[in-house]
Each structure stands twice: as C-alpha cells, then as structure tokens.
Amino acid sequence: MTKTSCISIPETLEMPTESFVVPGCYRDDLKSVIIPEGLIKDRVKRLAQEIHAVIGDEPLVVLCILKGSYRFFTTLVDDLTVARHSCASPLQIDFIRVKSYEDTESTGTLQIMGLSSLDELKGQNILIVEDIVDTGTIGDLGAKKIWTSVLLSKRVTRKIEVAEDFVAFDIPDKFIVGYGLDYNQKFRDLNHICVMSDSGILKYKKT
Ligand code: HPA
Ligand code: MG
Numbered sequence: 001m002t003k004t005s006c007i008s009i010p011e012t013l014e015m016p017t018e019s020f021v022v023p024g025c026y027r028d029d030l031k032s033v034i035i036p037e038g039l040i041k042d043r044v045k046r047l048a049q050e051i052h053a054v055i056g057d058e059p060l061v062v063l064c065i066l067k068g069s070y071r072f073f074t075t076l077v078d079d080l081t082v083a084r085h086s087c088a089s090p091l092q093i094d095f096i097r098v099k100s101y102e103d104t105e106s107t108g109t110l111q112i113m114g115l116s117s118l119d120e121l122k123g124q125n126i127l128i129v130e131d132i133v134d135t136g137t138i139g140d141l142g143a144k145k146i147w148t149s150v151l152l153s154k155r156v157t158r159k160i161e162v163a164e165d166f167v168a169f170d171i172p173d174k175f176i177v178g179y180g181l182d183y184n185q186k187f188r189d190l191n192h193i194c195v196m197s198d199s200g201i202l203k204y205k206k207t
Helices: 026-027 037-055 068-084 200-203
Strands: 031-035 060-065 091-102 106-111 125-134 144-152 166-171 193-197
Touching: 026 031, 026 200, 031 166, 031 200, 037 068, 037 125, 037 144, 037 166, 060 068, 068 091, 068 125, 193 200
Parallel strands: 060 091, 060 125, 125 144, 144 166
Antiparallel strands: 031 193, 091 106
C-alpha cells in the first residue's frame, strides 16, 4: 500500500455541522463533519500527482465504481488530466455499479452492472476508483495491471485482503455519508464527509 501521504482522521476529530454549509434538510441527521470538502479537494490534487508518478505515461482506463465514487472520480480525473498534461498515451473512463449496502450493513452480495462484460477490461491498465474500503472489494478483472485508488479507508479488520494502492484518507470505524457516499441513497449531495446522528439513521432506515 502506498500510504505515504495518506491523512489519518483521528477518532476524536468531529467538527460541528454549524461551522459548515450543509443542506438544511440534513442538519438534524448529522452528528459532525469529519472531512470538509476543501480538504478532500486539496488531498485529491496531491493523490493524482502520486498516481501519475507511479503509473507514468501508459494508456489507462480509469474505472468509476458507482454510485459512491462519482464525486471522487470526477475530481480525480480532472486532477489526473492536469498531472498527465505531457502524456502521449490516452486516458479512457468507464463505469460499473457495485451494490452491497442496505441500512448501515453490507448485504455480503455484490451486484455488478454497467459494462456489457468484464472482458472489456482484459489486458488493459486499470485504475479502480473506489469511495470507501471497509471489509472487502471486487475481485479479479483479468486486467494487465490494476491499481486501486480509494477516497476513504476504514480502520477495521478486513475480511479479505484488499488492494489499496492510493489512499486519500483513513478514517475511524464510523458510518459516514457525503461527497457521494449514501445512507439508503440519501446524502450523496452533501459536500462534506459527515458522521450521521442516531436520529438520522433511524429516520431513513429501511428495515
Ligand atoms: N458509509 C456509506 N457507505 C458505506 C460505508 C459508510 O460508512 N461503508 C461502506 N459503504
Ligand atoms: Mg452505498
């Protein structure tokens, strides 16, 4: 794991939501802000430089794992494009959807959709872009080379070994939302990464 520049968010760092702009409809559903949007943007700029320094001028498919990574993905691709300004090899993007969470628990089954076939990725250099890694991730894609970039890595015991080549932040074991990450499909539009309040978890609970 290239965790050299990863920022570790301490267990105790919880900032008041009143100090930030959050949609009014969510204010009571959130306990605190743990990573403000500005910090994410600054960190991803540097992460893009680190990724480029390792991968270099190679053809690259950047694979967005929907839905949670959509914001991290667009920010990272923008910053990678700047880092790759003098590259001769093209960058392509693709999207797949992997769904496993209901309420705050993983259902254990991964649904993969988006590509007509995972064979499309065979023989390519792939940079997987994931929002969060907690207990596990997707398996073998038959690619030439695969790197994984992760916005958030939870400090929990992994059930299976997970590749995390480029990590923006590691965070405490708390259920978080925002910057693309959801709780039962809500909160993706929240700009900052926040910890939910107990009442928020109850309000949008499905089961
Ligand atoms: N929040 C949202 N989605 C998630 C989380 C989380 O903490 N962990 C895994 N998927
Ligand atoms: Mg989710």
